[in-house]
Amino acid sequence: MYVNTEKKQKLKSLLWWGAGVAFTFLIALFGYLLSSLPGLDNVGQLACAIIIAVIYRHFFGYPYILKNGIIFSSQKLLRLAIILYGLKLNIDIIFQDGMGLLLRDVIIIAAVIFLTVWAAKMFKADSTISLLLGVGTGVCGAAAIAAIAPIVKSKDEDTAISVGIIALVGTVFAVGYTLLEPVLPLSPESYGIWAGSTLHELAHVAIAAEPAGEDALAISLLAKLGRVFLLVPLAFIFIFFMNRKEEGNREKRSKVKFPWFLVGFLIMSVVGSYVIGKAVEVPDNIMEGVSSLTTWFLTAAMVGLGLNVNLYELRRKAFKPLLIMIGVSLILSVLTYFSI
Known part of the structure; x- marks a missing residue:
C-alpha cells in the first residue's frame, strides 16, 4: 500500500511538472500570437511573452504548484536553446571573411x-x-544575457528584466535604423557593417539591414556573427574574474560552475559550419524547424524567468539601467557610424 501511495505521489509530481x-x-x-499583431510584429515573440508573464505574475501571483516545471523551462530549456543557437553561428565565414570585422567587434x-558598468x-x-x-548590447542580446547570467549569479528576476529591456530597446533601434537608411550617405556595405556592429539581436540586424539590399544584409550578418562568436571567450573571462572575486571573499567561497552548455554551443557551431551542407546534406525545412524550435525553447525559458519579476521591483530597479543602456546604445551607434 505504501508503494502504491509513493507511486501515486511521484505520478502526481510528474504531472504537475x-x-x-x-x-x-x-x-x-x-507571446507569439501577440507578436503577430500589426505594430507588435517587430517587437518579437520573446519580448511579448515576457511582458505577458510579468503581467500574469502581477495579477495572479506566482503559480507555485507548477514551480518545478517552470524552473525546468527557465534552466534546462534555456541551456538547450543556447546550445541550439550555436547552429546560427557560421565560424567558417568569420574565419574566411570576417577577421577584420572581428577586431572591430572586440573593441x-x-x-x-x-562604459555601461562605469555609468552604473x-x-x-x-x-x-x-x-x-x-x-x-555589446554581444548578441538575449542569448548573451542568458549565457552570462548564471556565471555572474544573476537572479532570475534580474535576468528576465534585462532580456525584456534589450528586446524592446533593440526593436526600437532596429526600426529607427530602417527609417534612417534612405537618408544616410552610406553605401549598402557600410550601412550593413554599421547595423551589424551596433544592433542588439540577430533579428534586429536582419530587420534593419534587409531594406538596404542583399549585400547590406550579408555584411551586417557577418559583422553580427563575429560578436556572437566572441560570446564564448567573453564567458570564460567572466568565469575567471568571478572566481577571483569569490577567492577574495572568504565568507562566500564558491567557484563558478563550468558552463558546459557553452561547449555544446561551440560544438553546434562547428557542426553548422563544417558538417551540415558540406559533409551531410540537411533539407532547409529541417534547419528552419530547428531554428524555430530554438526560438520556442528560448521563449518558454524566458517565460519561466519572467514569472519571477515583480512589477514594483521592476520600476525600482530597471529605470536607471534602461536609461544607461539607451545612452550607451546611442553612443555606440554614433561613434561606429563615424568610424566606418
Missing part, C-alpha cells in the same frame, strides 16, 4: 561593457542588470 513546462509554452504561444564589446557606478544603478544589459 509537465503542467508547469506546458504552462511556459502556453504563455510563449500567447565594441569591451567598450560597451566598460556613477548613477548608482542596479549593477547586475546594468552588467547584463552591457553584455547584451
